[in-house]
Amino acid sequence: MSDNVFHVFSAxxxxxxxxxxxxxxxxxxSFLFSVILLVIIFYxxxxxxxxxxxxxxxxxxxxxLFSGTIGLNRSHQxxxxxxxxxxxxxxxxxxxxxxxxxxxxxxxxxxxxxxxxLPLLVLFYxxxxxxxxxxxxxxxxxxxxxxxxxxxxxxxxxxxxxxKDVLFPVVQLPLMVPTLIAAVxxxxxxxxxxxxxxxxxxxxxxNVVFLSAGFLLYDFLLEx
Amino acid sequence: xxxxSNHMFYLVAAYTLVWIMVSAYVLILSKRNQELKxxxxxxxxxxxxxxxxxxx
Amino acid sequence: MSLKDKxxxxxxxxxxxxxxxxxxAIAPPDKLQxxxxxxxxxxxxxxxxxFLAFFYVLYGxxxxxxxxxxxxxxxxxxxxxxxxxxxxxxxxxxxxxxKPTWGVYWAWDARLTSTLVLWLVFFFYVNLRNYIDDESxxxxxxxxxxxxxxxxxxxxxxxxxxxxxxxxxxxIMGDADSGIRDPNMNIALYLSLAAFxxxxxxxxxxxxxxxxxxxxxxxxxxxxxxxxxx
Numbered sequence: 001m002s003d004n005v006f007h008v009f010s011a012x013x014x015x016x017x018x019x020x021x022x023x024x025x026x027x028x029x030s031f032l033f034s035v036i037l038l039v040i041i042f043y044x045x046x047x048x049x050x051x052x053x054x055x056x057x058x059x060x061x062x063x064x065l066f067s068g069t070i071g072l073n074r075s076h077q078x079x080x081x082x083x084x085x086x087x088x089x090x091x092x093x094x095x096x097x098x099x100x101x102x103x104x105x106x107x108x109x110x111x112x113x114x115x116x117x118l119p120l121l122v123l124f125y126x127x128x129x130x131x132x133x134x135x136x137x138x139x140x141x142x143x144x145x146x147x148x149x150x151x152x153x154x155x156x157x158x159x160x161x162x163x164k165d166v167l168f169p170v171v172q173l174p175l176m177v178p179t180l181i182a183a184v185x186x187x188x189x190x191x192x193x194x195x196x197x198x199x200x201x202x203x204x205x206x207n208v209v210f211l212s213a214g215f216l217l218y219d220f221l222l223e224x
Numbered sequence: 225x226x227x228x229s230n231h232m233f234y235l236v237a238a239y240t241l242v243w244i245m246v247s248a249y250v251l252i253l254s255k256r257n258q259e260l261k262x263x264x265x266x267x268x269x270x271x272x273x274x275x276x277x278x279x280x
Numbered sequence: 281m282s283l284k285d286k287x288x289x290x291x292x293x294x295x296x297x298x299x300x301x302x303x304x305a306i307a308p309p310d311k312l313q314x315x316x317x318x319x320x321x322x323x324x325x326x327x328x329x330x331f332l333a334f335f336y337v338l339y340g341x342x343x344x345x346x347x348x349x350x351x352x353x354x355x356x357x358x359x360x361x362x363x364x365x366x367x368x369x370x371x372x373x374x375x376x377x378x379k380p381t382w383g384v385y386w387a388w389d390a391r392l393t394s395t396l397v398l399w400l401v402f403f404f405y406v407n408l409r410n411y412i413d414d415e416s417x418x419x420x421x422x423x424x425x426x427x428x429x430x431x432x433x434x435x436x437x438x439x440x441x442x443x444x445x446x447x448x449x450x451x452i453m454g455d456a457d458s459g460i461r462d463p464n465m466n467i468a469l470y471l472s473l474a475a476f477x478x479x480x481x482x483x484x485x486x487x488x489x490x491x492x493x494x495x496x497x498x499x500x501x502x503x504x505x506x507x508x509x510x
Contacts (some may be wrong), residue, residue: 153428160421161411174400175428176391178435185442198442204465206435213431217424220345231316234380238319238373239304242326245372248482249365256490263497267504274507 008093009101013100016105018073025157028072030067038117038124056127057188061180063117068110068147069169076155077107083104085222095222096215099152106148107141114140120147131193142203146187148212150175156221179206185191285485290414291479299325299471307468319377325472326369329480331433333363334402338430341423350495353419355424358487360406362480367399367401414500433476 020027041059042052079085088098123129129136151172158168182202189196271278310317340356343349374392375385386392405426409418474495 150428150432153424157408157421157425157428160414160429161408163411164415167404167408167411171404171425174397174404175432177397178432178439181439201433202438202442205438209431209435210428210494213427217345217427219422221418231314233381234316234376235318238376239322241372242369242377245365245369246479249362253483253486253490257493260490260493260497263501264390264414267497267500272510276507 012101034063095219099218114192135190330366341426427505
């Protein structure tokens with residue numbers, strides 16, 4: 001049993017990462033989208049007189065949220081387009097492990113993108129990211145995992161509907177609000193050099209609850 | 225602080241809104257009920273056409 | 281309508297009248313806000329069954345996934361609909377109360393935001409099934425969304441408690457100085473809580489009975505079609 005779990009888990013993870021390494025379609029499109037968003041956010045809020053540094057945490061999380069949504073949608077579409085889901089259902093383990101593998105691969109790709117966005121944040125928004133780098137990375141990682149944990153569930157839920165391309169972001173974004181509040185504030189405090197323990201606790205709790213909920217519920221969603 | 229008669233308007237408005245919301249749901253329920261009744265009526269005529277007696 | 285439903289309606293009606301009398305006449309006006317504070321009784325009275333409805337969605341959805349009995353799908357769907365109604369009451373009476381006290385209809389206060397989020401999540405729970413063509417999938421997918429949505433509710437609340445807020449502190453679980461002193465104010469609050477909870481139960485029973493009747497008629501339709509030789 002545990003052998004099977006490990007095999008399937010690593011196979012799904014490897015497959016997703018390898019596909020991404022070969023085509024880079026999700027990565028390049030969501031990264032470029034984030035860069036454009038950073039520019040747009042700057043011009044959209046320029047007139048309000050907000051300080052650039054004060055905006056950086058919110059701007060960064062908007063990029064993660066929007067490009068992450070695009071990425072999740074794309075990664076799920078490529079599964080259904082090639083009939084991968086049918087094959088995934090046949091895998092000799094519980095659906096929950098597939099879910100965890102999908103969360104892992106999506107979160108990894110997003111975190112790599114965030115690490116590339118940080119220098120851009122320094123460049124565009126004059127952000128000083130060195131004050132508490134450890135906490136910054138922790139906040140980003142926890143927030144990203146929470147985002148993909150919920151997103152991977154919602155993308156399969158809305159995949160059953162007629163207007164899945166529209167409904168996925170629309171259903172997902174309200175569910176992301178607590179994660180977003182906690183992640184933005186945690187990142188903000190980390191950028192100021194503080195330790196955002198309250199917000200990190202919220203993020204850890206979101207992760208624990210939704211990763212276990214997803215683990216248990218994924219089987220119900222894969223059923224034909 | 226505005227004058228209290230002005231405040232009275234907000235109080236009345238809020239309590240009206242409560243009942244508008246509840247009545248809206250009751251209206252939805254009764255609309256669905258009407259659909260069900262129409263369906264029953266339709267079934268009855270179709271059953272009669274089949275020669276099935278529906279009086280108990 | 282069964283005798284139980286009639287009794288429930290009578291009880292709900294009496295308690296609702298008492299709640300109105302206490303909230304509008306007997307409870308003294310607030311020292312700072314005056315009469316407009318009376319909105320509070322029905323405002324808070326409807327958020328409580330709203331929360332209750334959404335926790336029932338969680339419970340009913342789990343029961344459905346475990347038992348695959350359609351009755352649990354219907355029960356949680358109706359609960360979600362009524363929760364949406366109560367949530368709408370909170371969302372509309374809130375701004376009307378906020379205008380004379382805060383000076384604006386809407387403040388980006390965390391608790392306002394979280395009620396809006398709650399409303400959106402359960403709006404999608406109730407309506408998503410209309411976009412699912414495969415009828416056998418409808419209850420299953422909705423149940424998963426119901427569970428995910430309901431699990432998010434405590435986090436919405438948590439993130440609002442940490443967030444700085446200009447909203448009045450929660451009266452029941454809040455601090456000692458959070459507003460209510462006169463015993464008649466307490467009575468008015470508890471009466472409207474009871475009235476709205478009874479209203480919730482009553483409407484829920486009606487809605488569930490209606491859903492079940494609809495299902496039975498659908499089954500009968502199938503048999504009728506066979507009788508007509510299709």
